[in-house]
Amino acid sequence: MKTLFLFLFLLSAMNAFSVITTWNAPSGYASNKYYQVTVNGTPVPVFDTPIASYAVFDFQGEVNIEVNTMYDVRWVDIRPLRTGLKADYTGDNSFSFKLNKPENLSLELNGRIRQQPLFLFAGRPEIKQPSRLEKNVIWFEGGKLYKDVKLELQDNQTVYIEGGAVVQGYLFAKGKKNIKICGRGILDGTFNKADPTCDNRFISLTDCENIKIEDITLHNATTWQIALFHCNKAEINRVRIVSESGSDDGMDIFRCTNVVIDGVFAHTKDDCIAIKSGGKYPADHPTDNILVKNCTFWNSIWGNAIEIGFELYSNEVQNIHFENIDIIHVEDGATMSIHNAGQSHVHDVVFENIRVEDSRQKLFDVAIFFSQWGPDGIRDPEFIKKNYLHGAWDGVQKIPEGKEAYHNKFRGEISNVVFKDIQVVGGLLPFSVFHGFSKEKYISGIKIENLTYIGKKLTNTESAKIRQQNTKNL
Helix, strand or coil: CEEEEHHHCEEEEECCCEEEEEECCCCCCCCCCCEEEEECCEEECEEECCCCEEEEEEEEECEEEEEEECCCCCCEEEECHHHCCCCEEEECCEEEEEECCCEEEEEEECCCCCCCCEEEEEECCCCCCCCCCCCCEEEECCCCEEEEEEEECCCCCEEEECCCCEEEEEEEEECCEEEEEEECCEEECCCHHHCCCCCCCCEEEECCEEEEEECCEEECCCCCCEEEECCEEEEEECCEEECCCCCCCCEEEECCEEEEEECCEEEECCCCEEEEECCCCCCCCCEEEEEEECCEEEECCCCCCEEEEEEECCCEEEEEEEEEEEEEEECCCEEEEEEECCCCEEEEEEEEEEEECCECCEEEEEEECCECCCCCCCCCHHHHHHHECCCCCCCEECCCCCCHHHHHCCCCEEEEEEEEEEEECCCCCCEEEEECCCCCCCEEEEEEEEEEECCEECCCCCCCCEEEECEECC
16 A cells, blocks of 8 residues: 655555655656665665665565666675675566665675665654744755755754755854754755855854754765764764765764764765864863764775874863774775874773774774874975875874974873774774874773674784784783
């Protein structure tokens, strides 16, 4: 049985075992060039980006997902691998599988991760929508394309991007409280850099408090995507991020306190998430109490999957916890990193219950160094050209001769970092590096507990491929 809610441009399909919700896309925005997707026979619109295609639907119960594709299909990897999902090959260009709980999935054909993978964002049914009649609700209606949106938010406002709505532009606020951005629709950044007068980040909130960002999809970013500057009490829940552009960090948490990030999927060229403490704020304003959990990350050829750094200028960066995360690909860079280019003391950081499926350079990367992104960094192009290290890190520079003591003054510390229950479940074993700056500015108190590679426990630095320098108590 299928019911059409015209006022929502929303399709709900129901049978004895499941309920499926899809949304009509704006005319010409969805595509069947690479894939056609149905869920229990209900067509689901597919959206293409330069790096991947994706489809979004909600469901309850058990569903059968059928995929037809332009590609000849010999093999399909369904990630995260922890789901145990396997494709049933129904033809040379088609396959299917069943799903019985919400997941963010990456479907990769023939072992070619850069041949337009298909992401399926299968969510739980929406329980409650805001009222579009309330004066503080800004409603973008499903099935419509909104161009050139530059929306400054005010206190107590809710932005609702309905399923099937596509908003091309960005949202921002400064010094506001009680802001919510939600819905099942798409925020499209394809054209944001066309405006040279703004940073053009998808969602840029500065000095704000009580923030919720939920369930939307960020499509084809050209800069930082969710950027929180000096904010307090923020939640980012079940957001989906699909991009492949320079400096397209998925989430930048910049000198913030009391932040929870839960259930996010991010495919980015640069950092999937970066926790920072830069900016022109008093040094005693920390980055503190950040929780990141239940996420799925794919980091492409820049940046890192999980990053703390580089811009760490506050006195302290502390109480940061990453847990229950699937890292399905890291094509270059680090899987888990702390890059301290400033004077912060980074401490009490936990990485726990993290599954790594395919990481091609570094597993753990904890370092203190002189970088162009530090408070004493030198950004002169000629200096960078002559002094770039061309090594394991981006943006790290050689210390000019005779300037060691000067740059040592700008360096911080890293201590009390725990890596617990880290599983490398596929691919080669990446190397790890723990690198303090000097005998005075060093790394200490690193604990690695239950690190495994393809089920085998690694019990020493040699088997774990760890190199350390200016590091104590590893």
